[in-house]
Amino acid sequence: MSFSPIPQLPEEFKVLSMMHNIGAITPERSLTADELSQWTGIDVSTVNAYLHKLREGGYVEFIEISGIKKYHVTGIGIMKVLTLYS
Amino acid sequence: MLQVKDAGSSMRVAMITWEYPPRIVGGIARHCEGLAKALVNQGHEIHIFTLDFPGAPDYEEQGGIRIYRTRSEVGHPNFLTWVLLFNHFIEKRMADVSRLVDFDVLHVHDWLTASAVIAFKHFSRKPLVFTAHSTEHGRSGLHIPDSFTIDGFEWWSTFEANKIIVTSNSMKGEVCGHFHVLGSKVEIVPNGIDQSKYEGTVDKGAVRARYGIQPHERMILCVGRLVPQKGIEYLIHAVPIVARRRPEAKFIVVGDGWYRDHLEWVANTTGHRWRITFTGFIPDWDLVALTKSADVLVVPSIYEPFGIVALEGMVAGVPVVASQVGGLTEFVEHDRTGVLVYPRNPESIAWGIDHVLSNLGHAEWLVKNAREVVQKTYSWEAIAKRTGKIYKEVASGGQP
Numbered sequence: 001m002s003f004s005p006i007p008q009l010p011e012e013f014k015v016l017s018m019m020h021n022i023g024a025i026t027p028e029r030s031l032t033a034d035e036l037s038q039w040t041g042i043d044v045s046t047v048n049a050y051l052h053k054l055r056e057g058g059y060v061e062f063i064e065i066s067g068i069k070k071y072h073v074t075g076i077g078i079m080k081v082l083t084l085y086s
Numbered sequence: 087m088l089q090v091k092d093a094g095s096s097m098r099v100a101m102i103t104w105e106y107p108p109r110i111v112g113g114i115a116r117h118c119e120g121l122a123k124a125l126v127n128q129g130h131e132i133h134i135f136t137l138d139f140p141g142a143p144d145y146e147e148q149g150g151i152r153i154y155r156t157r158s159e160v161g162h163p164n165f166l167t168w169v170l171l172f173n174h175f176i177e178k179r180m181a182d183v184s185r186l187v188d189f190d191v192l193h194v195h196d197w198l199t200a201s202a203v204i205a206f207k208h209f210s211r212k213p214l215v216f217t218a219h220s221t222e223h224g225r226s227g228l229h230i231p232d233s234f235t236i237d238g239f240e241w242w243s244t245f246e247a248n249k250i251i252v253t254s255n256s257m258k259g260e261v262c263g264h265f266h267v268l269g270s271k272v273e274i275v276p277n278g279i280d281q282s283k284y285e286g287t288v289d290k291g292a293v294r295a296r297y298g299i300q301p302h303e304r305m306i307l308c309v310g311r312l313v314p315q316k317g318i319e320y321l322i323h324a325v326p327i328v329a330r331r332r333p334e335a336k337f338i339v340v341g342d343g344w345y346r347d348h349l350e351w352v353a354n355t356t357g358h359r360w361r362i363t364f365t366g367f368i369p370d371w372d373l374v375a376l377t378k379s380a381d382v383l384v385v386p387s388i389y390e391p392f393g394i395v396a397l398e399g400m401v402a403g404v405p406v407v408a409s410q411v412g413g414l415t416e417f418v419e420h421d422r423t424g425v426l427v428y429p430r431n432p433e434s435i436a437w438g439i440d441h442v443l444s445n446l447g448h449a450e451w452l453v454k455n456a457r458e459v460v461q462k463t464y465s466w467e468a469i470a471k472r473t474g475k476i477y478k479e480v481a482s483g484g485q486p
Contacts, residue, residue, distance in 0.1 A: 003323070003430075006314050007348045021168040023161030026140055039163060058366070075108065075140050076342065076367050082111040083311045083343035085165065085198070086220075 009084075012050035015040055016059055019073050020081040027063045030070030096129040097477045100180060100189045100206075102136070104172075104198040106153065109139040112311055113277065113394045114195050114219055120278050124470030126150040130477070133187060135176055135199070154179055166235055173202035180206050191215060191477045197222075197239040204246045213480035216247035218257065220391045223264050224412075225315055241265050248480040251275050251473070253392040254413030260391070273476055276417075277394045278466035283374055284402045290379040297363060297376065303334045304443055307380035307404070309373065309395045310387070312343030312364075317386035317409060319349060320432050324386075325358045327436035332443060337362045338380075340373060377402040382442050388429045390414050397464055400424065400456035405449040407438035417464075423456040 009017075018040050024031045033051060037044040051071055054060040059077035062069040073081070101122060105115040122132045126149060138144070138157040146153050156179045158172035176199060184206075193215040194203040200216070207214045222228065222236040244250055244265045250272045252258045258272050291301065299305045306328070310316040318339060328335045339349070339362065346364065353362045368376070377383065383399035385408040392413035399406040400417075406424035408414045418424035425441055428434035442449045 003319065004348075004352070007345075009344055010347050013344050017165070018163050021161055021163050021165055023158060025138075078109070078139065079111055079367060080342050080344065080346075082105070083313050083345075086105070086112045086114065086196070086311070 011042065011046075012053055013081075013084075015042065015047060015050045016054055016073060016077055017081050017084065019060065019071065020078060024072045025078060027061075027070075027072055030063055030072040032068055032070050036071070096131065097190045097474065097481060098131045098133070098187060099125065099191050099193055099477060100133050100135060100183075100187075100203075100212075101193045101195070102176065102180075102199045102203050103134065103195040104137055106134055106136040106155075108142055109137060112219075113392070116394070117217075117219070117277055118195060120280055120466045121470055121473060122151045123149060124278070124466035125474060127467070128470055128474060130470075130474060131187075133183065133189070135180055135183075135202075137172060137176075154183060166232060169198060170201060173199060177202035177205055181209070184210060190481045193217070193477070194243065195219060197236060197243055200239055200243040200246075204242065207246065213248040213483075214246055215249050215251060215476060215480060216243045217251040217253075218244065218261050219253065220257070220389075221260055221264060224260055224389050224391065244271075247271070249273060249476050251476065253277050254416050256412040256416065257391040273472075275469055275472045275476070276413075276464060277392045277397065278469040279394070279397050279401055279460060279464050280466060281401050281461065283370075284378065284398075288375045288378050293375045293379040297338055297365070299336050299338075303336050304332060304381045305379065306335055306337045306382045306384060306439055307340070307376065307399075308337065308384045308386065309340040309377070309398075310385070312339075312341050312346040312349055314345055315387060315389040316341075317388040317429060318345075319352055320388075320430055321384055321386040321435055322349060322352050322356060322362065324432035324435040324439070325353075325356050325361060327432060328439050329358055329361060331436070331440050335361065335439070335443075338365060338376065339363065340365045340368055340376065342366045374402070377404060380404045382407055382439055384435065384439065385409060385414060386427075386429070386435055387411055387414065393418075396424065397460060400453075401460045401464075403453050403457065405442045405452050406456065407435065407442060409435075417459060419455075419459075422452070423459050424452055 033047045037047045060071050062071045103118045105111045132151050134153045138155045156175045162168045195217045196219050222233050244267050383404045383406050385396045387409050390412040396406050396408050408418045409429035410426040411429045420426040425438045427438040
């Protein structure tokens, strides 16, 4: 039986981890997809796709201000990020 | 020069940890909570310094435990820089509180909050106890620059501590060997368990039904962070082998982590994806009910300093099949309190599961023996007594 090597971190996890590390963990500290694109260097459409997937998993949530969505990490999102370091 | 305390009195303890409920990542949060509760019951004054969490207050008292949650006011995309920043804010909070509280002992859990506490130790001249729950060397190996930095923090913590606590003999060997620490500086105090959580009965049929387990099916449970060192990949590879012998087997994997996508991909390759449910994180009450309703609990870790999940299975009355690694081997005695199997070995894991499911009378005997061991040795009261003794020893200058 052969086992697969340990994979690289999924890129959406890098977005989640970045959001956590820069403090986007409460609604008032939420960030737009544009801002997250600048932080991560990943293009906006890809960031939006990752945010969609992360939201489906319950790891991020958004608030909407003047039609613009701003995202923050949820409690279980924080717990998921921290599994990398403990 | 350390300030010296009368060894007969109760202690004022600053306990510092990056995770404390509701911020629960791994076992450290539960460890700190159980220990803090028991220490308070024994007359000690416990002040927890930890990080903020959405919905949790900046300060609260829970059953006499004073909890200070510190918001990291400045973030940074680099994880290690973020760690240093939040340490700065924790140190500030400790300095504020220390104007009102004269701590006797500082007790830090793992490397993540060590830099704040080491600085505070030198400022306050109070003794430092460091609990090494695991090491970076054991968790991930030392393959990337960040791991070397973390390893350096861990070494620094062992160097600065007046006493080091580890949870198993295996971890003592790891800490002494890797960090070149004298054995006399390291005390083994195992993890404890809140046995009252597992008292009472649950409607097993209803719990199992919620997770898609039919009455005739067998539920094989695995609980842990979804990270490589938990070895869950090897359990998933064991699923087809178990299924050949036990067509009624279903597998529930509880937990989450950065490795989850990969594990789900591995599950998809087994041809038995329908047998495997990934639940993600679930509430504590549900985890207790699920554990009590399982037919087998599997702990397939490839690195495990202690293995509290196995202990939880033992007290919940479910037979435990665990890898023969680390701390697990110190309380799971093969074919007496559980079943030990070879790590990284799906055939062996499958054998262990089948061994338990094949003989229900023997499984009941394993459970009975396991409960006796847990009740005798792993109560928080006993563990807090041992920890309190270490506090008194360092506070009275027993260790330079």
